[in-house]
Structures are given as C-alpha cells and as structure tokens.
Amino acid sequence: xxxxxGADRGDGASAAGSRASLKxxxxxxxxxxGTASRTFTGNGYVGEETRQRVLRVAEELGYRPNRLAAGLRxxxxxxxxxxxxxxxxxFYAVSSQIIHARLRDAGYQLLVASAGTVEDEKKTLESLxxxxxxxxxxxxxxxxxxxxxxxxxxxxxxxxxxxxxxxVTCDDAAGFRELTRSLLDRGYRDLALIVGDEGLSTTQxxxxxxxxxxxxxxxxxxxxxxVHSRVLPGSYSADWGHxxxxxxxxxxxxxxxxxxxxxxxxxxxxxxxxxQRGIVPPRDIGFASYSSPxxxxxxxxxxxxxxxxxxxxxxxATDMLLGQLSDPTTLPSSVVLSGELRPxxxxxxxx
Amino acid sequence: xxxxxGADRGDGASAAGSRASLKxxxxxxxxxxGTASRTFTGNGYVGEETRQRVLRVAEELGYRPNRLAAGLRxxxxxxxxxxxxxxxxxFYAVSSQIIHARLRDAGYQLLVASAGTVEDEKKTLESLxxxxxxxxxxxxxxxxxxxxxxxxxxxxxxxxxxxxxxxVTCDDAAGFRELTRSLLDRGYRDLALIVGDEGLSTTQxxxxxxxxxxxxxxxxxxxxxxVHSRVLPGSYSADWGHxxxxxxxxxxxxxxxxxxxxxxxxxxxxxxxxxQRGIVPPRDIGFASYSSPxxxxxxxxxxxxxxxxxxxxxxxATDMLLGQLSDPTTLPSSVVLSGELRPxxxxxxxx
DNA sequence: ATGAAAGCGCTAACAC
DNA sequence: GTGTTAGCGCTTTCAT
Numbered sequence: 001x002x003x004x005x006g007a008d009r010g011d012g013a014s015a016a017g018s019r020a021s022l023k024x025x026x027x028x029x030x031x032x033x034g035t036a037s038r039t040f041t042g043n044g045y046v047g048e049e050t051r052q053r054v055l056r057v058a059e060e061l062g063y064r065p066n067r068l069a070a071g072l073r074x075x076x077x078x079x080x081x082x083x084x085x086x087x088x089x090x091f092y093a094v095s096s097q098i099i100h101a102r103l104r105d106a107g108y109q110l111l112v113a114s115a116g117t118v119e120d121e122k123k124t125l126e127s128l129x130x131x132x133x134x135x136x137x138x139x140x141x142x143x144x145x146x147x148x149x150x151x152x153x154x155x156x157x158x159x160x161x162x163x164x165x166x167x168v169t170c171d172d173a174a175g176f177r178e179l180t181r182s183l184l185d186r187g188y189r190d191l192a193l194i195v196g197d198e199g200l201s202t203t204q205x206x207x208x209x210x211x212x213x214x215x216x217x218x219x220x221x222x223x224x225x226x227v228h229s230r231v232l233p234g235s236y237s238a239d240w241g242h243x244x245x246x247x248x249x250x251x252x253x254x255x256x257x258x259x260x261x262x263x264x265x266x267x268x269x270x271x272x273x274x275x276q277r278g279i280v281p282p283r284d285i286g287f288a289s290y291s292s293p294x295x296x297x298x299x300x301x302x303x304x305x306x307x308x309x310x311x312x313x314x315x316x317a318t319d320m321l322l323g324q325l326s327d328p329t330t331l332p333s334s335v336v337l338s339g340e341l342r343p344x345x346x347x348x349x350x351x
Numbered sequence: 352x353x354x355x356x357g358a359d360r361g362d363g364a365s366a367a368g369s370r371a372s373l374k375x376x377x378x379x380x381x382x383x384x385g386t387a388s389r390t391f392t393g394n395g396y397v398g399e400e401t402r403q404r405v406l407r408v409a410e411e412l413g414y415r416p417n418r419l420a421a422g423l424r425x426x427x428x429x430x431x432x433x434x435x436x437x438x439x440x441x442f443y444a445v446s447s448q449i450i451h452a453r454l455r456d457a458g459y460q461l462l463v464a465s466a467g468t469v470e471d472e473k474k475t476l477e478s479l480x481x482x483x484x485x486x487x488x489x490x491x492x493x494x495x496x497x498x499x500x501x502x503x504x505x506x507x508x509x510x511x512x513x514x515x516x517x518x519v520t521c522d523d524a525a526g527f528r529e530l531t532r533s534l535l536d537r538g539y540r541d542l543a544l545i546v547g548d549e550g551l552s553t554t555q556x557x558x559x560x561x562x563x564x565x566x567x568x569x570x571x572x573x574x575x576x577x578v579h580s581r582v583l584p585g586s587y588s589a590d591w592g593h594x595x596x597x598x599x600x601x602x603x604x605x606x607x608x609x610x611x612x613x614x615x616x617x618x619x620x621x622x623x624x625x626x627q628r629g630i631v632p633p634r635d636i637g638f639a640s641y642s643s644p645x646x647x648x649x650x651x652x653x654x655x656x657x658x659x660x661x662x663x664x665x666x667x668a669t670d671m672l673l674g675q676l677s678d679p680t681t682l683p684s685s686v687v688l689s690g691e692l693r694p695x696x697x698x699x700x701x702x
Numbered sequence: 703a704t705g706a707a708a709g710c711g712c713t714a715a716c717a718c
Numbered sequence: 719g720t721g722t723t724a725g726c727g728c729t730t731t732c733a734t
Binding site: 019067068069072088090093096097109112127128130150268271272274275295298299 | 627
C-alpha cells in the first residue's frame with residue numbers, strides 16, 4: 001500500500017494536506033476523469049455547461065494539474081533546457097531573460113544549468129534530458145563537443161560544429177575584420193588583441209577576422225609605417241584582460257598603439273590596467289572593444305566598439321526552437337547575424 | 352491502444368527511436384523491474400553480482416531514468432524553483448550561479464523564472480509548483496505578497512513579511528545608517544538619496560537607515576552647517592539613476608553635496624549624468640553607492656560604498672532550503688547578514 | 703536478495 | 719458529448 005499522502009482517505013474524498021487530483025475534481029463535478037481532463041487540455045469535446053461546472057469545482061478544490069504526470073503520459077513536458085557556460089556573464093544573463101520571457105509566453109518553463117567544462121556539459125545535458133525536456137538551447141563549451149539529443153536543440157552564440165544542428169551566431173569574423181580595418185584607417189599600426197579561450201568557435205572567428213584585416217599589411221610598410229600585431233589568448237575574464245594589458249604595457253620590445261578587447265569583461269580588465277598606469281584613451285593609446293559594458297556610456301570616449309546583436313540572437317534562437325517544437329519536420333538551420341560597428345567617442349544612452 | 356512511441360515493438364524489445372525503459376533493462380538483465388529500480392535508487396538490497404549486471408546492461412542500452420516518472424511516483428521531483436525579478440540584474444545573476452552550483456551538487460535541477468509584478472509572481476509560482484518542485488527560492492516582488500506553497504520556500508534579499516517564511520536578507524538599514532554617518536563625518540551636509548521602488552522591503556530599509564543617520568541633525572545646525580536631505584524613489588534602473596541625478600543637478604532651490612545611489616544600476620545612471628554635466632567626483636561632488644559595479648574598480652576613486660554580502664546570501668539561502676528538504680521538521684528562520692563599508696578612493700581588485 | 707503487483711496523476715483511445 | 723479503461727515509467731510494499 002502506498003499511503004504517504006492523504007492517509008486513510010476512506011471513500012476517496014481528498015484528505016487534508018493532499019492536493020486535489022483530477023479524479024477528485026471529476027468526482028466532485030459528477031463527471032468522468034476523461035471529461036475533466038478534456039476540460040483542461042482542450043482536446044476533445046466538452047459541453048459548455050459541464051465545462052463550467054468542472055472549472056468551478058476545480059477552483060473550489062484549488063485543483064492544480066500535476067505536470068509531471070501530464071508530461072509522463074503525453075510525452076511533452078513543456079520544459080525547455082537552457083545550458084550555458086556562465087549565468088554571471090552579461091550576455092548570457094540578458095539572453096536568459098529574453099529566452100525565458102518568450103518561452104513562458106509559449107507555455108514552457110525553463111530548466112537552467114551552467115556548465116563550464118566539456119565534461120560537465122555532457123553530464124548536465126543528460127541530467128536535463130532525464131526530465132524529458134522538449135527542447136534545448138545550448139551555448140557549447142567548446143567547438144569540438146558532439147552530442148546527440150533526443151529532442152530539438154539550438155546552439156546559441158557558439159557552435160559545436162556538429163552536423164545538422166541548428167544554431168544562431170554572430171558573424172564575429174566580419175565584425176573583427178571591420179573593427180580592425182577601421183583601426184587601421186584611423187592610422188593605428190601596432191595592434192594588440194586580447195582574447196579568450198582558443199578552443200571556442202567565437203575566439204577562432206575573432207582572431208581570424210583580426211588577422212584577415214591585417215592581411216598583407218602585416219609587417220610591411222604601409223602608408224604611415226609598418227603594421228605589427230600581437231594576439232593574446234587567455235580567457236574571457238576581467239582578470240585576464242587586466243593581466244594581459246599589464247603584460248603588453250610592460251613589454252620592452254614592442255608597444256601597441258591600440259588595444260582590442262575581445263569581450264566586455266576583458267575590456268573591464270583593460271580599463272583597470274590602463275587606469276592603474278595612468279594611461280588615458282584615446283589620448284595615450286587606442287582602445288577598442290567587442291560589445292559594450294554599461295560603463296562605456298560614461299567612459300566610452302574613444303572606445304571603438306563592435307556590437308553583436310545580443311537581443312536578436314536570443315530571440316532568434318528561441319523562435320527557432322519553438323518552430324521545431326511546433327513543427328518537428330522543420331529542418332535545422334544555421335543563422336548568422338551581423339553586428340554593427342560603433343565609432344568611438346560616442347556616449348550611448350542607457351536603459 | 353497507446354502506441355505513439357516504439358511502434359510495433361513486438362515481443363517488447365525496445366524499438367529504435369524509443370528510449371530504453373527500466374522494464375527493458377530489467378528484461379535484458381534477466382531481473383524484475385523492482386531489482387533494477389533498487390539498483391539505481393540505492394533503496395533496498397541488491398546482490399553485488401546482479402547490480403553489476405544491471406548496470407552493464409543499462410550502459411549497453413543507453414538507459415537513462417525518466418525523472419518525470421520517478422517524480423510522479425515518489426513525489427520528489429528533485430526540482431527547485433528560483434523566482435526572481437530579473438535575471439539581468441547582476442546581483443541575481445550572481446545569486447543564480449551560486450544557487451545553481453550548490454543545488455546541482457545536491458542533486459537538484461533549477462527551474463528558473465523571472466516575475467516582475469506581483470500578479471506575474473503568483474502565476475509564475477503556481478506554474479512552477481505544478482511541476483511539483485521540492486522547494487522554492489524566491490525574491491519577492493513586493494513586501495506585501497502572501498503565498499502559501501506546498502513546499503519549503505526561502506526568501507532571498509527581500510522579504511514578503513509572510514509569517515513563518517524562511518528568509519535571508521542583508522541588514523540594509525544598518526548599512527545605510529553607517530554609510531550615511533560616514534558621509535556626515537566627512538563633512539557632507541546636503542545629502543540626496545536616489546532609490547528604487549518604495550514597495551520593496553529593501554527600499555524601505557535603505558530609506559529608514561538613511562533617515563535614521565540623519566536623525567536629529569536634519570534641518571538643524573550641526574558642526575559645519577545645517578543638514579538637509581532629499582530622497583528620490585523610483586526604480587532600480589540606470590535610467591532612473593540618470594534622470595533623478597539630472598533632476599537634482601538641475602534644481603534651483605537646493606543642490607546636494609553628495610549623492611547616494613541605492614543600487615549599482617542607479618549608480619551607473621548617476622555616473623552617466625555626472626559625466627554629461629562634466630562633474631567629477633569626489634572633486635566636485637560626493638558620490639556613494641550600495642554595492643559596487645565592475646567599473647568601480649577603475650572609476651571608483653572617491654566612491655564610498657556599502658557592500659552587501661551577495662555571495663554569502665545566496666549560499667545561505669540555498670543551504671537553508673537544502674536543510675528544509677533533508678529535514679522537513681526544521682523550522683523556518685530569518686537570517687539577516689551584515690554588509691561592509693568600503694571607504695572611497697580605493698581601487699578594488701577584480702576577478 | 704528478488705519478483706510480482708499496485709498505483710502515482712494524467713491523457714488518449716474507444717465505446718456508447 | 720461523455721464515461722471507461724489502459725498504461726506512460728517508475729517506486730515501493732509485500733511475499734517469498
């Protein structure tokens with residue numbers, strides 16, 4: 001006998017402390033469970049009068065459906081998993097917010113997990129899938145990971161390059177190409193790029209775009225002098241930005257005339273290092289950044305910025321997933337959105 | 352007949368496309384489902400030899416438990432709901448990260464939802480409870496909301512003041528008292544406080560602390576002059592900080608000698624307004640803040656800051672919930688943690 | 703130590 | 719339209 005809840009419920013009336021079940025509602029309304037179920041799911045016919053009675057009784061009994069049971073039976077949990085490397089990162093925090101809002105409107109709940117390493121990631125995804133999530137939005141921890149999920153999955157921001165997986169990314173290569181070109185156009189000849197983990201698709205793209213723009217100019221004499229560059233890969237953290245910048249400033253063989261921070265957090269570290277050394281951009285050095293942290297609004301004088309369309313990316317990813325969910329025959333596609341170049345010296349308004 | 356999955360599975364072997372169930376594993380291992388279940392849950396005895404066989408077969412079949420079913424049956428979903436006003440807010444982003452990590456270690460998954468308004472909040476909580484979450488961590492949208500959940504719930508940061516609900520908050524009143532006193536001690540006599548929604552317990556505390564420190568000094572002549580103050584309630588956003596600050600600076604009747612921002616976002620708005628007006632703290636005006644955004648690390652010279660123990664709060668809240676979950680007889684308690692005053696002019700290190 | 707069986711709350715056939 | 723029923727995958731007695 002199972003009797004953990006509603007002990008000794010006698011003839012079956014729901015006991016105090018136990019929540020009313022569909023059966024309770026059906027009984028109280030004098031209908032079969034099928035009818036009661038149909039009333040709530042909307043699948044199948046229910047007479048208007050009966051419907052009202054069921055609804056009223058449910059209200060009185062404080063009935064709430066058990067989604068665990070519904071999910072088990074119907075094989076649709078109305079749960080979506082969101083797996084990302086770090087909730088703390090502003091980009092992902094904003095993404096979560098947007099994704100959550102859209103999914104909520106569509107009747108889904110969000111199971112969120114962060115997974116830093118590749119190993120972690122696999123375990124996390126599996127645990128989430130154990131809840132029979134209907135779909136997954138995933139920011140891969142590395143560009144090599146391969147994972148077969150039993151449900152639609154769309155990758156956000158980074159790509160694992162698994163064949164046939166939907167993804168929404170930003171064209172970082174193009175962005176960094178443009179950004180770098182604009183720096184060259186402004187006359188900068190010694191460029192340093194501080195970037196994150198080399199294993200990430202985004203990092204690879206950013207470096208590629210940077211190098212691409214430098215292209216043949218590298219090491220050769222161009223109008224105004226020879227072009228030199230240095231790339232410092234590390235991690236997408238303020239700490240790395242700080243350390244890398246201090247290293248650059250302390251070097252005796254070469255000094256950059258402009259520093260490119262490949263993420264807002266790196267930019268924060270760079271700003272700290274510059275401040276500590278009493279170096280003021282753009283007077284003493286050039287400063288460019290990928291994406292713009294809050295404080296650019298009042299410190300941004302001279303900071304050339306490439307802005308990825310963060311909001312749009314999250315929105316698109318969610319819409320793609322919802323599309324797959326409502327029509328499973330939809331083929332997964334890869335969407336690449338473009339960012340926008342924002343000239344330095346501007347003071348943007350904030351929200 | 353129900354046959355949506357594993358169509359025509361004939362003798363019962365799991366068909367392609369359908370996931371292996373416990374029954375499949377049991378059959379393949381030549382044991383009863385009960386034994387197979389015990390192998391995974393650890394409840395009850397299983398012979399070592401049998402155990403190994405079941406485990407091996409499960410591995411081969413790629414078996415993964417269905418937590419929906421387990422939750423339904425055992426009435427413990429291993430799901431915890433996290434309901435907060437805004438994922439975008441740095442405090443809540445950090446909290447989520449900490450809470451997630453701790454819960455994950457304890458074998459729980461996180462159902463996250465943001466709810467801005469009181470109405471939203473009730474619906475959100477109900478939807479989450481429909482998944483039979485084992486517990487809830489909640490940042491109430493207002494200090495008036497009352498909600499009875501069928502599971503342990505601990506309030507974080509703000510309190511709804513519902514009787515008998517566990518909570519972890521910061522002693523903001525004390526913090527603002529100290530902060531304000533230190534400002535008075537430094538000789539400031541005209542203090543403006545820019546704060547958020549008046550309906551929140553935190554706002555009320557912050558204003559109370561501020562007023563408390565001003566106390567009898569208000570409007571009277573004190574060493575160095577009469578003390579005057581103004582409180583501007585609005586919302587905890589950069590936009591409000593910006594507008595409120597511009598309003599203060601534009602007023603003709605009274606000018607503050609120091610501005611206190613009651614949140615990092617408000618501080619960001621204030622910093623923008625000051626920059627736009629060419630006002631440099633602490634040279635031209637005093638600037639104090641609650642909690643410290645990243646950029647204080649390089650812009651924070653002269654910014655007096657009260658630092659709430661954000662990490663500790665999230666940790667404590669999670670531990671309290673886990674405590675309630677492992678021992679339901681634990682009585683809910685209210686924990687109030689103290690923050691720390693950080694003198695202006697310092698440049699803190701960043702992570 | 704293990705198998706058989708009941709049943710968690712719900713949905714979806716199916717019969718009427 | 720509505721009631722009945724089978725069963726989703728699992729846990730948990732209970733008997734052996």
